[in-house]
Amino acid sequence: MKPLLSLQCKECDHEYPIEPRTVCDECFGPVEVIYDYGQLQDRFTRQLIESRPRNLWRYRELLPVDGEPRSGLQSGWTPLIPARRLAAELGVRELYLKDDSANYPTFSYKDRVVAVAVTKAIEFGFETVGCASTGNLAHSVAAHAAAAGLEAFVMVPHDLEEGKIVGTRVFGPRLVKIRGNYDDVNRLCAQIADKYPWALVNVNLRPFYTEGAKTHGFEIAEQLGWRLPRHTVVPVAGGTILPKIAKSYQELIRLGLVEDNKPVMHAAQAAGCNPIVKALEDEEDLFHPQKPKTVARSIAIGNPADGYYVMKAVRESGGWGASAEDAEILDAVGLLARTEGIFTEPAGGTTLAAAIKLIQSGRIPRDEPICVCITGNGLKTIEVMQETFTQAPVIEARIEAFTDLVESAREAQPARQPVTH
Numbered sequence: 001m002k003p004l005l006s007l008q009c010k011e012c013d014h015e016y017p018i019e020p021r022t023v024c025d026e027c028f029g030p031v032e033v034i035y036d037y038g039q040l041q042d043r044f045t046r047q048l049i050e051s052r053p054r055n056l057w058r059y060r061e062l063l064p065v066d067g068e069p070r071s072g073l074q075s076g077w078t079p080l081i082p083a084r085r086l087a088a089e090l091g092v093r094e095l096y097l098k099d100d101s102a103n104y105p106t107f108s109y110k111d112r113v114v115a116v117a118v119t120k121a122i123e124f125g126f127e128t129v130g131c132a133s134t135g136n137l138a139h140s141v142a143a144h145a146a147a148a149g150l151e152a153f154v155m156v157p158h159d160l161e162e163g164k165i166v167g168t169r170v171f172g173p174r175l176v177k178i179r180g181n182y183d184d185v186n187r188l189c190a191q192i193a194d195k196y197p198w199a200l201v202n203v204n205l206r207p208f209y210t211e212g213a214k215t216h217g218f219e220i221a222e223q224l225g226w227r228l229p230r231h232t233v234v235p236v237a238g239g240t241i242l243p244k245i246a247k248s249y250q251e252l253i254r255l256g257l258v259e260d261n262k263p264v265m266h267a268a269q270a271a272g273c274n275p276i277v278k279a280l281e282d283e284e285d286l287f288h289p290q291k292p293k294t295v296a297r298s299i300a301i302g303n304p305a306d307g308y309y310v311m312k313a314v315r316e317s318g319g320w321g322a323s324a325e326d327a328e329i330l331d332a333v334g335l336l337a338r339t340e341g342i343f344t345e346p347a348g349g350t351t352l353a354a355a356i357k358l359i360q361s362g363r364i365p366r367d368e369p370i371c372v373c374i375t376g377n378g379l380k381t382i383e384v385m386q387e388t389f390t391q392a393p394v395i396e397a398r399i400e401a402f403t404d405l406v407e408s409a410r411e412a413q414p415a416r417q418p419v420t421h
Contacts, residue, residue, distance in 0.1 A: 003039045003061055007031040007207055010309070018064070020124055020204045030306070031207050033064040037254055044255055046226060056112055056215040062251055063116055063215070064208045070122045071144045072115020074104045076215050080223035080371075085339040090359055094369040096229060097336075098220050100376070101344050105143045106167070107377035108136040108298075108345075109216055109241060114201060116212035118144045121199035128198040130154060132189040134182050134237070134298045135164035136376050141201060142171035153198065155185050161297060163380050181292055183303045202238070202305075210306070213241045217248030220371055221258050228252075228263045229371035231319075231364045233355040235347045236267045236276050237299035239306030241375070246313040265314050266364065267321035268354030270294035270329060270346075273302055276310050277321035287311065295326045295384045296346035298376055320363045324353035330388055332356065333378060343378035351375070 007016040011029030024031055044061050052058035056076025057069045079099045087095035100109035114137070121129050130153035131141045138154040145152035152173035156165070157180060169175055178185045186203075193204040201209045221228055228249055234242040246265050252258045269277045272294030279287035287307050292300035304310065314321060324332070333349035336342050344352075355372050358364040378385070395401040 002066070003035045003037065004064055004066065005034045005036050008034045018066075020199065022204055022206050030309075033207055033211050035062065037251070040255055042256075044257075046222075046257060049222065056115060056212065056219075059215055059218045062211075062218070062248075064211050065116065065119050066123055069115070069119050071118035071148050072111060075111040075115045076103070077219060078102050080220060081340060081342070083340050083372075086336065089335070089339055090356060090366075092359060092364075092366045092370060096220075096224070096369070096371045097340065097342065097374055098216060098371055099342060099374045100216065101342060101348065101374050101378070105147075106136070106139040107380070108140065109213070109373075109375040110136045110140040111144070112215050113137075113209045113212035113240065114140040114144045117199070117201035117205045117209035118148055118150070120205060120208040121150070121201070122148065124199065126197070126199035127151060128153065128196075130189070130192070130198050130200045131202050132156075132182065132186040132200070133202075134300060135160055135168075135380065136298050137202065138168040138173075138175070139164065139171075139380075142168050142173040142175075145173065146171045153192075155189055155192075157181055157185055161381055161383060163382065167380060182301050183289070186305075202240075206305070210240045210244055213244035214248035214251070216241065216373065217245035218252065220245075221249065221252050224369075226258050228258050228261050230261060230368040231264045231266060231358075231370045232373065233266045233268055233351055233358065233364075233370070234373045235299050235351045235375055236269050236307075236310050236321075237301045237304065237347070239276070239304040239308075239310040241373070242267060243306060243309045243313045245373070246317060263317060264364075265317045265319040266354070266358055267310055267314050267319070268351040269321065269323045270296040270299065270350050271323045271325045272296075273300045274321075274323035275302060276304065276307050277323040279311060280314060280321040294329075294346075296329055296350045297381070298345060299347045299350060320358060322354035322357040322361075322363075324350050324357070328353040330385065333385060334388065336374075337378075342374060344374050345376040345378050345381045346384055347376050348374040348378070 009024035012027045054077040081097040083095045128151040158177040273292035275287040289303035329349040332353035
C-alpha cells in the first residue's frame with residue numbers, strides 16, 4: 001500500500017509534490033501531508049496493526065515515508081496507565097495517563113516526531129539534520145542522528161537547563177547556544193535552513209515531522225481496546241501534538257477502526273506562557289505572542305508555529321483550555337509522583353494541573369473517560385523540584401534513632417490508604 005499522495009496547503013488547498021517544504025508559494029500558509037484513505041479502507045485493519053512489532057511504525061501506512069523505517073525502531077508503544085489512585089484523588093471515574101516519559105531513546109514524545117523526520121531526511125538524501133529546541137527535541141535529534149550515522153546541529157536558548165545540555169552533548173552533535181528565547185532560536189533556524197543543505201526537522205521538514213505525533217493518538221486508541229477517550233488533555237508548546245492527536249482520532253474513525261464518540265481536545269499551558277489558552281478564553285480568532293516566563297521551559301514557546309491550528313482543533317471538538325501557575329505545576333508534578341509513581345517534567349505537571357482545573361470547572365465531566373498526555377521525563381529537570389523539598393534528616397547509625405524517627409513521622413502524617421483495584 002502506498003497511500004502517501006502529496007503536500008497540500010492548509011489554507012488554499014494548493015498541492016505540491018512530496019519534497020522538503022514548509023509553506024505554500026501561493027498564500028504562504030503551512031502545508032501538510034495528504035493520504036489516499038481509499039487505498040487503506042478495509043486493508044489497514046486492526047489485525048494487521050496488531051501483528052506488527054510494538055513500535056510507532058506499526059501505523060506506517062499513515063506516516064509520510066516511502067520505504068522502510070530508518071530510525072525509531074524502538075520508539076513508541078509507551079504505557080497507557082489506568083490512573084486509579086490519581087482518579088480517586090481527583091474524584092473522576094476513568095482516568096488514563098499516556099506516558100511518553102518512558103519513550104525510547106530520550107524519554108519524551110519527541111522521539112516519535114524525530115523518528116519520522118530522520119527517516120524522511122534519509123529518503124531525501126540529507127546527510128545533516130538539526131533543530132531549534134527547548135531541550136527535549138535537541139536530545140532526540142542528537143540521539144537519532146547518532147544512531148543513523150548523520151551529522152547533527154542543534155540550536156538551543158543560551159540559558160537552557162544544564163541537565164538538558166549534558167543530555168544532548170553526550171550523543172556528539174554540534175550544539176550551539178543562541179542568545180534569546182526559543183522564538184529567537186527558531187527565527188535563526190529558518191534562515192539556516194535557507195542557507196545550508198540541511199534537514200532541520202521542525203523547520204524545512206516540519207510537515208513530515210509533525211505527522212509522527214499522530215502515533216501518540218493511535219496508541220491511545222489501540223491500548224484502550226480500539227476506543228477513544230472522551231476527553232484528551234494535551235500540553236501546547238509549538239502546537240505540534242494536539243492537532244495531530246486530533247487528526248489521528250479522525251483518521252481512525254474514517255477508516256472504521258474506532259467508533260466516533262466525538263472526542264474532545266483540551267489545551268494545557270503554563271500561565272507564564274499561555275497565548276493559546278488566553279485566546280480561547282477571550283474568544284479571539286488569533287493569539288497574541290508572549291514573552292515566556294515559567295518553570296515549564298520545554299513548553300515555553302510564546303509564538304507557537306501551529307498555534308492557530310491548536311485553537312481550531314480545540315474549538316471544533318468542543319474543548320477548552322486551561323493554564324497553571326508555576327506553583328500549581330510543581331504541585332501537580334508531586335501529585336503525579338505520589339499517586340502513580342511517575343516523575344514528569346514541568347510540562348507534564350502543567351498538563352495535569354490544567355486537567356484538574358478543567359475537571360473542577362465542569363469543562364470535563366467527572367464521569368467521562370479522560371486521558372492526560374505526559375510528554376517528558378522529570379529526570380531532565382530535577383533542579384526545578386529541589387526547592388520544594390525539606391532537607392532529609394540525618395541520624396546516628398543506631399536502631400533507637402531510626403525508631404524515634406519513624407514514630408515521629410507517623411505522628412505527623414497519617415498512613416496512606418491503598419486503592420482497591
